[in-house]
Amino acid sequence: MVKKVYLIGMGPGNLKYLTLEAVDLIKRLPLFLIPLKSSKKTYLTEKRKEILYKIRKDQNFKIVEIPFPERKRSFQYKEAVISWRRKKAEILIKVLQKESTEEAGFIVWGDPSIYDGHIEIFKDVQKQIPIEFEIIPGISAFQILSAKHKIPLTKIAGSLLFTTPRGLKKFSEIKENTVVFLDNYESYRKFNQEDLKIYWGAYLGTEKEVLLSGRLSEIKEKIIELRRKLRKENGWIMEIYFLLPEDKIKDEE
Ligand SMILES: C[S@@+](CC[C@H](N)C(=O)[O-])C[C@H]1O[C@@H](n2cnc3c(N)ncnc32)[C@H](O)[C@@H]1O
Secondary structure: OOEEEEEEOOOOOOHHHHHHHHHHHHHHEEEEEEOOOOHHHHHHHHHHHHHHHHHHHOOOOEEEEEEEOOOOOOOOOOHHHHHHHHHHHHHHHHHHHHHOOOOOHHHHHHHHOOOOHHHHHHHHHHHHHOOOEEEOOOOOOOHHHHHHHHOOOOOOOOOOEEOOOOHHOOOOOOOOOOEEEEOOOOOOOOOOOOEEEEEEOOOOOOOOOOOEEEEEEHHHHHHHHHHHHHHHHHOOOOEEEEEEEEHHHHOOO
């Protein structure tokens, strides 16, 4: 049975974004657990494997793909996510009990602490079987986006908000710098503030990377048109953006 799991943040899809700590672990661990889900999701699984094979030339290791179920759509969003995570914990426990190596790596997209449920899942696993886990931080998608656009995210005495479309729904106006993950709904279209800038990026760190930035009111339609085209061409899209109210930008300029 596996006794220790390393949750390894692999960055957002490119080998060059792995930390040395992640690389050292990948070089020595005997077993890697990779979540297997349903176009985009296959890509995410394959990318994880590609990174393992690039670092680990000896092939003397095992990969176990874990068939996690899709989340059931529900109006009770939080409850649905909690029950989905519980199911994932049950599946993981079976895999961990079956495998014979003492240690394993679990490869997580970006950083494990940002919009990712695996820390909670492993805490749940730990309540049920004796196992240790350690977190290896990774570069998150938002860091690549700020680097590519060459912008600081925090301003003097300012705050930074991380959210998703569910969080954005609560605001009629953006007052603080905001990072938006997981938006499949073009939620920025509802903001008509003249002072708002958007910094948008898709497929960051990959060969398909695209960046756009400007005043939201001026480039909204361009982003919408582009993302729909890319989504159609590729079958999936992975995008992230910042909404920055302009008075804060002026402070800095
Ligand atoms: C489930 S969250 C995981 C975030 C991850 N833990 C991180 O730290 O970046 C997936 C979302 O992260 C963002 N994302 C992750 N990788 C990305 C990339 N390479 N390009 C653009 N957005 C990305 C997208 O908003 C995507 O829908």
